Amino acid sequence: MFAIAGVVNYLAVVFLNAFTDLGHKIIIQNTIFKVYDGTIQIILTAIVNSLMLLPFILMFSPAGFLADRFAKNIIMKYSSLLAVVITLIITYSYYQGWFFTAFAMTFLLALQSAIYGPAKYGYIKELVGVKFISAGNGAVQATTTAAILLGIIFYTALFETLLQDNFSTKEDILHIIAPLGWLLVLGSVVEFVLASKLPNKMVEESKREFRFKRYIMGAYLKKNIIMIKRKKEIFDSIIALGLFWAISQVVLAIFGEYAKSALGITNAVVVQGIMALAVIGIVFGSIVAANFSKYYINTALSAISAAGITLILFCIPFTTSVILLSIEFMLFGLFSGLFIVPLNSKIQYLSPNVHLGTILAGNNFVQTLFMFTFLIITTLFAYFSADAQILFYIMTFVGLYLSVMLFRRYFIMASWTLLEFIFKIRYRFRYIGLQNIPKDRAVMLVGNHVSWIDWFVVQLPIEKRINYMIDKDIYNWRVFNWIFKKAELIPISKKASKDSFYEASKRLKNGKIIAIFPEGEISRSSDVAKFYRGYEFIDKGGSVIVPFYIDGVFGSIFSRHKGDAKRCFLKKREIVVCFGEPISEEIKANELRDRVINCKTKLKG
Structure with missing residues (x-):
């Protein structure tokens, strides 16, 4: 697969996009972690995540239209250029100490990602073909999560190094860490240069036109929802991914407060480091998923991994050791990689090329809708001062439902996959x-x-x-x-x-x-x-x-x-x-x- 022209360049673009988006989010989240406690911390963290999600709901129809109407490499190119402009504004906000402006800019970064997403994932099928679709998704997922891991470590380490204890307000924090903004700009510029060199793989250009009135009236939304529901296996896969990402968002939103209140961890590096181990797990899980989908897309992996995720969610509230928590988050990531890759591959494989962008945008829309809903629930729990452990138990029940749903569809294949795990040992x-x-x-x-x-x-x-x-x-x-x-x-x-x-x-x-x-x-x-x-x-x-x-x-x-x-x-x-x-x-x-x-x-x- 890596011998195909453009693959390495494409993965570099994917890496930089995730690395830059994550960098700003980490800076804002760490600022919240340093300044706020308890209920306000959970609420603000949930709002940040919501601002990152809302554009994927609003841009469902336009993003799908653009990815089907124009060459996907062109969409990625101009989205990267937009990211350059946004990161320049973010950097200016840091230097001015405008916390809430920088806070709000996460929305614009997410808007760029919402346009970028369907083109990025649709490009996999065009670039590597059906033969390498699982390997391609595995590589993209591993690259994205590696970017997230390095972004967490890189920006958190620089944040703590620059900040130390020389602050009293959130404005002070932004003034001190402002030079980090230029790293965000640099990442966006390099991403734009690399995206400009991606080959055009569009076979046939669509002639459809986008009518703003139909978008405002919800006609496109209704039509596109019908489209993603047309094939049951595609829709079921989208729902499963939506539930998974909703669970993940809740865990990320509440773990900081849980670590501080239940375990007494106040160092942002330790908290982010534990969560970063999940990202390492996703990299390994994505590689394993690609290996077990060598001959066909092994969707049974998603059922097995859903059960593993549920077990981890149940164990976390009973764990007080940092070492055990680290192991649990690593396993959570491993199962996540095994979960994501086959379902994304199946959606791309079953989607007709002419509607691929719209279906992938619909995938983002449904996932975001789930995540947004769950984050609102998380915020309400925090507002009424509910214990974070209760949310872990609720997510365990959601994971149990997800496991049952997938095992009902893939029970026979899951049995074969378990045998494959066993036999491949020897x-x-x-x-x-x-x-x-x-x-x-x-x-x-x-x-x-x-x-x-x-x-x-x-x-x-x-x-x-x-x-x-x-x-x-x-x-x-x-x-x-x-x-x-x-x-x-x-x-x-x-x-x-x-x-x-x-x-x-x-x-x-x-x-x-x-x-x-x-x-x-x-x-x-x-x-x-x-x-x-x-x-x-x-x-x-x-x-x-x-x-x-x-x-x-x-x-x-x-x-x-x-x-x-x-x-x-x-x-x-x-x-x-x-x-x-x-x-x-x-x-x-x-x-x-x-x-x-x-x-x-x-x-x-």
Whole structure:
């Protein structure tokens, strides 16, 4: 992916945009932290966050229109130029000691980001294509969070170094830290220069016109909401992301006051440092999410990570140790990265290019609406002097709802993903010829059988669930029978196979993927055994046969032959699967066996 022209430049632009936006917000939040306490501190922090969110609600329709109407690199270029002007005004406000002017300028910075956002995320799909969409989102999320982390550390450290104890009012603080404003300006200027060099990837320019009257009357809003609700999986993903960001905003808004009142932490570096660990976690989580979405967008990661986030939220109010809090925030970030990347990738993947900007702006709109609502609730709780711990418990219940919602949709995929986590501890998987498996028609996979985990090895890189044919005696095992039924396996026996063949034929006609091991049992040697003719009686309809050969499992603890050579326990075993070219015509068992052996020869050669 990094060999694609413009990728590195684009990630640098993404980094600088987040770094600059975060810099001003940190300066304002640290000023609030130093001057105010208790209820006022929570309220002002919530207002700052609200000012950062409100433009994403107001600019839903215009931002989506601009990202669909014009080339996305051009939008990023002029948004960066606007950021230069805004940071110059912010710097002037610092020198004048105008706290509330600087406070209000967070709104204009957010306005620039609201215009910038849909173009930035829509550009991923245009720049790297569908093939690298998960890796692209992982890289963007890791880059953004790395910018946030470095911004927190960089601006907080400089803030504390310049400030020390030489202040009595918020105006004094701004006078002292005013030189930091020039760093914001510098970041914006460099971002503009780099954005000007991004390649234009727009395939077809839209001819639509923006009518201000329709915008004011809410016609665009109504139309765009209908658009984002058109595909249920897109809308569900947007709602899930909205709930997640709402939870995150509440945690960020209340943690400063919670740390000060419950734990006695008054140093801004310590407070921001603990929260910064969440950002480190997001970087690692984004990388892991991209790795587990190597073959397809693994949305099951979002369900698993939602459960992890809920558990962390429940534990935080019971934690009094700074070290344990740091670990919890690191894990919160890790699960957050695993949550965000697949859902963002899925939204981009399922969105038609002509409406991509509008749908991504809608994603921002819904997320912001959730965050804004939750921040109002946070402010009300603070106004009535409610304990911050209560808000942590409420967020735990929201996280529980989010987990249930996602597990209901992705339960089967989540089960496979958990297995993938386990198996990847000891095994490294590599696949050859995946392009030979058609995505738009039924497929019968036929290959060698060397271990008890062949079903997992073959399924791993294929998003569509495979319906395996399994020995009826094994299928009827009391403990596992309900799992086999849930996995839609097809039981087969030597005495009564007619019904099994009929069921397999029916599923092929419905576009399913069927897998069968014609050897009839797990092999006791590395040779491909005789293929039985049973599969020949399956009516294949319009399907194709794809032969495959599994190599690397033979001799493992899951095979019948354990091998003689001793292996280092810490060294991962590499498992390779080769998929041969699809066969559309009828083929005899011995000929198909030869095709599987050819796959073996290709691997060994």
